[in-house]
Amino acid sequence: MAEAPHRPFRASILEKPWRWLDERYHLDDVVDFVRHKEIPIGGHAVIWYYFGGIALFFFTVQIVTGILLLMYYEAGENTSYESMKFLVGKVPFGWLIRSIHCWSAHLMVIAVLVHMFSVFFLRSYRKPRELTWMTGFGLLGLVLTFGFSGYLLPWNELSYFATAVGTDSMKSIPYVGEWLLEVLRGGKEVSIRTLHRFFALHVCALPIATFGLVAFHMVLVQRQGMAAPEAHDDTAASKLGAMRFFPNFAMRDVLLWVLCMNILAILAVWLPHGPGIPGMEWNIGDKADPLKPAYPGIKPEWYFLWVYQMLKEFPAHILGMEGPQACMFIASLLMAAWLLVPVLNRSSQRGRKxxxxxxxxxxxxxFLAFLTLKAWDLGVHVPHGEDPAAKPELVQIINRNSAGVIMLLGLGITVLRRMWYGASHFAFTAIALLQAILHGFVGLSYLAASGACTLLFGVAVAFHARRARRERLAAACLLGCLLFSRPSAAQEPQAAAQAGNQMPVEKWPEDFRKLFDANENGKPIVPPEAQAFFRRLPGHAQTLFFSGVESGLLSSPAQLASLLSLDLDDRKIELLLSDNCVLCHTNPDMQSDETLFRLRDGDPVEREKDPYRHLDVREIVSDVHFRQGLMCAGCHGGSPAGTEMDDEIYERWPEASKRKADRTWVPEFCTVRCHANAEFMQRFNPSLPVDQMLKYRESHHGRLLLGKKDSKAAQCVSCHGVHGIRSPESPVxxxxxANIPATCGKCHADPQYMSGYTLSDGTTPIPTDQLEKYRKSVHGLALLQKHDMGAPACNDCHGNHAALPPEVGHIAQVCRTCHVVNGTLFDGSPHKKAFIAHRWPECETCHGKHDIKKTNDEMLAVAQPTSICDPCHRDYGKPLCTETTALFYNSITQVREAGEEIERAAGELAEMGLEVDDLRFGVSxxxxxxxxxxxxxxxxxxxxFSKPYETGMKTAAELRAEVDRMRGEYSFRRNWLIVSTLFITLFAVLLYMRIRLADKQGGYRPPGAA
Structure with missing residues (x-):
């Protein structure tokens, strides 16, 4: 007799609605199917069955929290970041919703990965579930795409640059890479169009695709059932256990969902910005600025770190392919192999192990763990914004630490497999561990270690595959390499065609080819890099070299190597080679060392000792005059086209012995013909002043040189140099x-050179410790160490061409150039009259000159060694002066300590996960x-003084109240987390007890039961 259908909701208020629905949709059939559906149970842990459901739970949380976030989020260049800040800081429980959304995203990826690897190791993908495996692989891809597309939506600095790095790998895909990159970004660069595309992808396209694929995946699971544990004989098959899907399995699923909810709540409250490891941090941070350079060491999400690290390990070109292309090709092969596991694993299809x-x-x-650990910079801590990859010693530590962890993990898994499961095949594990050893401990590069292990991998494949299959696999790999290397190989002819117009080698003059191919001791005199540079030059630039050889001025292979090693563009080559002076003076066959332009490499210290360092040919082509088209004849006279030294050259310059001993001719030589001639300077740099000579005549240096004929005094060449003159904007x-202090210090920091010079009193020797003091001063530290170009150097106080030593009355005016407010306040103070009466310099009296230290509040401390007020007040002041100083000191100390206290509190609150932007704004x-x-x-x-002090103390009181409120909010979060956790835990315990009761009532048959 057939079993009567089970009708839910009997004798309840829902019975009639259920009957109404059942009459129309036959729901009793579904109930009957669920009640009789069984889950097979084997010897392995049942927990692996539930990770698919756990992933579905986290996906559901993603959808719910995503909808809530979407109520406040506005995608836009000026709204994305701002709406996220508003949501987290102002919307009640907005921080919690975002934290749950972020945590559930990462936990969903973990659940999907664990689910996929459990299916792999349990071989649940075997026939007829191949398509189930492949849809699961597709769901993994969608989940990872979800994470990648959502990462950009906050539009903060980290997400912007991480997206730029991640999408940049797209262009490495052969043939369609550039097109795909533009489609994904909406242009060449990451921009607001990229944000809009990612937003549409994240909230529309991906949810629809995921819902569809999840539904299809679940239909396949229901149609085919869960894979029974492998049984290799009838006896083993008869010992399999079973569990009813409802209620036994379903309640266990719900129990794990409850536990996941509990874990999610704890993580969201205790770590609202993530654990803080690379790829798992979602603090909003600063807003994205496309014009700001990316800081080094930026990393994508943790589940993409293995690809990120692989890309870093590959060189620019390898095996005829571009490095990124080769990397993406290998990664694609690995993913394709993983997708086709059910097809490749023939043994499992036949029921064999x-x-x-x-x-x-x-x-x-x-393999994945090793790359991820390396990308995490395991065992190395560097400040934010630094990349340890730039330091080889840190890279070695990272490699060694990562290899050590992989060794321990691999050996642990091997022992477990051997002792627990009786495994006997460890070849692939050994290859992975060998790669870690070769790379981490032996010191081979990642690719070299991988190459050695690939050979062993080939041997292992050959051992486990039949010959015909092995040949087909080798042919496919070879064909793939050829196809994927074609784009990079095709780029070279295309680039050559774009350059165009090169002179074919067979048409080069024979004399030039002899110079070009000359050898010395079996090595080419013209380096291969220089030869390749010449071949890339346009034809008209190559012709200039041929003409130089034909004229006889270019006749030395060393000369040719020197000129080509400059790596100039064709315009500068035309300027250089059209001047016979250059051709003649770069020819070692025609010039002695004292007139030879050549590359003067070597130790910088030794170069400074070289008396002919001004003849470095690199300095000549870097000179600002050369860049403007002014060549040798501009200063030395003669004609660039001339082949002989004419009379004008000798007439324009004093004789060598005179011009070196008497330097009074230099200023007029530089200015009268050029830099003091407004009409001449209009042709080159109209913005450059032409009054330098007038200023120089009135300067202390000018008076010494031109008035007293002291050739040791600084003139144009002393500061600007000879042939390597650059614009002041050039860092060299x-x-x-930044270089002015060192330039002035060449003279003023040299006691021997400055011997005999005195201060304005005529007796005190000029000190030579100014540079040493300046380097330790607040200005020197700002300019030379912090590279603050606004910090004053020597010329900012003393002047440039009109440099004069400041008198006592001038010092305050020099300081007021920057410190305007302080100077104005001092003018209205009672100290002004006292300083004038005593002829004290206003600023220098308290702050010093070249050794100005950073001011601090302790300078006001009464009766302390650090005080700068006490010495004067004791000798000249009244008791009121000391009282005022004490009032200033105590008041400032109160405001400062209040700010430090609140700043510390803000840091603590930020670590607790609270939004402290408003608090920090108040601290500012x-x-x-x-x-x-x-x-x-x-x-x-x-x-x-009292006005800003009172304002500051009022602000401090308000901020302290805000700190107390935020600490109360954190206590509220923590306490209610404990309460909610207890309730959820209690519910989980009750549910577990109900599961035990259901098992006892039937529906659960353990393995081996009769």
Whole structure:
């Protein structure tokens, strides 16, 4: 007799609605199917069955929290970041929703990966479930794409540059890479169009595709059932256990969902910005700025780190392919092999064990783990914004640490497999461990270690595959390499065609070819790099070299090597080779060392000792005059086309012995013909002033040189150099702001050179410790170490061409150039009259000259060694002066300590996961009050000083109240987390007890039961 259908909701209020639905949709059939569906149970842990459901739970959480976030998020260049800040900081529980969304995304990836590897190792992909495996692989791809597309949506600095790095790998895909990159980004670069495309992809396209594929995947699971554990004989098959899908299996699924919800809540509250490891951090941070350079060491999400690290390990070109192309090709092969596992594993399809594939899965885990650990910079901590890859010693530590972890992990898995499961195949695991040893401990490069292991891999494949299959596999790999190398190989002819117009080698003049191919001791005199550079030159530039050889001025292979090694563009080559002076003076066969232009390489210290260092040919082509088209004849006279030294050259310059002993001719030589001639300078640089000579005559240097005929005094060449003159904006220019102290110090820091010079009193020798003091001063540290180009150097205080030593009355005016407010306050203070009466310099008296130290509040401390006020107040002041100083010191200390206290509290609250931007903005206001208070000290007025002090203390009180409120909020979060965790845990315990009761009532048959 047939079993009567089970009707839910009997004798309840829902019975009639259920009957109404059942009459129309036959729901009793579904109930009957669910009640009779059984899950096979074998000897392995049942927990692996539930990770698919866990992944589905996290996906559901993603959808729900994503919808809630979408209610406030606005995609746009000026709204994305701002809406996220508003959501996290202002919307009630907005921080919690975003934290749950981020954590569930990462946990979903972990669940999908664990689910896929459990299916692999249990061989649940075997016939007839091949398509189920492939749809699961497709779902993994969609999940990873979800993470990648959502990463950009906050539009912050980290997500912007990580997306730029991630999408940049797209262009390495052969044939369609550039097109795909533009489609994905909406242009050449990551921009607001990229954000809009990622937003549409994340909230529309991917959810629809995922829902469809999940539904198809679940239909396949229901149609084919869960894979029974492998049984190799009838006896083993009869010992398999079973579990009813409902309620036994379903309640276990719900129990794990409850536990996952509990874990998710704990993580979301305790770590709202992630654990802080690379690829798992979602603090909003700073807004994206496309114009800002990316800081080094930026990394993608953790599940893409293995690809990121692979790309770093590949050189620019390898085996006829571009490095990124080769990397993506190998990664694609690995993913294709993983997709086709059900097809490749023939043994499992026939019901036999496949120990080689099981071992291959372990090797894949070790391979991915090794690359991920290296990308995590394991065992090395560097400051934010630095890349340890730039330091070889840190790279070695990372490689060694990562290899050590992989060794321990691999050996642990091997022992477990051998002792617990009786495994006997470890070839692939051994290859993965060997790669880690060769790379991490032996010191081979990653590719070299991989190459050695690939040979062993080939041997292993040959051992486990039949000959015909092996030949087909080799042919396919060879064909793939040829196809994927074609784009990179085709780029060279295309680039050559674009350059075009090169002179064919067979048409080169014979005399030139002799120079070009000349050898010395079996090595080419013209280096291969220089030869390749010449071949890339346009034909008209190559012809200039041929003409030089024909004229006889280019007759030395060393001369040709020197000129080609400059690596100039064709315009500069035309300037250089059209001047016979250059051709003649670069020819070692025609010139002695004292007139020879050549490459003067070597140790920089030794180069400084070289008396002919100004004849370095690199300096000549870098000269600002050369870049403007002014060649040798501009200063030395003669004609660039001339082949002989004419009379004008000798007439324009003093004789060598005179011009070196008497330097009074230099300023007029540089200015009268050029730099003081407005009409002449209009042709080259109209913005450059032409009054340098007028200023120089009035300067101290000019008076010494032109008035007293002292040739040791600085003139044009002393500061600007000879042939290597650069614009002041050039970082290597001797008159660049950062180099001015060293330029002045060549003379003023040399006691021997400055011997005999005195100060304005005529008796005190000029000190030579200014440079040493300046380097330690607040200005020197800012300019030379922090590279603050706004910090003053020698010329900012003393002047440039009109350099004069400042008198006592001038010092305040020099300082007021920058410190305007302090100077104005001092003018209205009672100290002004006292300083004038005593003829004290206003700023220097308290702050010093070249050794100005960074000011600090302890300078006001009464009766302390650090005080700069006490010495004067004791000798000249009244008790009120000391009282005022004490008031200033105590007030400033209070404001400063309040700011430090609140700043520390903000840091602690930020670590707790609270949004502290408003708090830190308030601290900046408090800092402004502190700066105003410090500045108003120069007024020496209690009334003026009290205003910013009172404002600061009021701000501090408000911020302290805000800190207390935020700490209360954190306590609220923590306490209610504990309460909710207890309730969820209690529910989980009750559910577990209900599961035990259902098992006892039937529906669960353990393995081996009768």
């Amino acid at each position: 496949s120990p080689a594939f099981e071992d291959f899965g372990v090797a894949v885990v070790l 220019s001797s008159v660049n702001a 206001g408090l800092r402004d009050s502190l700066l105003q208070s410090r500045s108003l000290i120069h007024s020496f007025s209690r009334t003026d």
